[in-house]
Amino acid sequence: MRADYDSQANAISIELAPVEEAAGADQVHPRAVVALLGDLPVELQLLYPDLGIDEPLRAVARRYALDPEALIAAAAAALAAPNRAVTVDVAVRSAA
DSSP states (O other), rough: EEEEETTTTTTEEEEEOOOOOEEEEEEEEETTTEETTTTTEEEEEEOOOGGHHHHHHHHHHHHTTHHHHHHHHHHHHHHSSTTEEEEEEOOOOOOO
């Protein structure tokens, strides 16, 4: 997944799937909006990450059955490298 922290806008964008243009949006949390292609989440925007990333990203993960730790790792990587895109490889978890 690709993540980018725009320090000027104070927002993180996390691309979940590469698409040209999303067809809809879902405001999952007051600071988290998910771009949709049909019912599929393709990108999320996290506003004001300086106020915390866990709560809004966990809300997105619950709504769309995504891995919250992967979203949090992507957001943290973006925050660590402001104003440039980072790529985070996410593997499928193995059954215990």
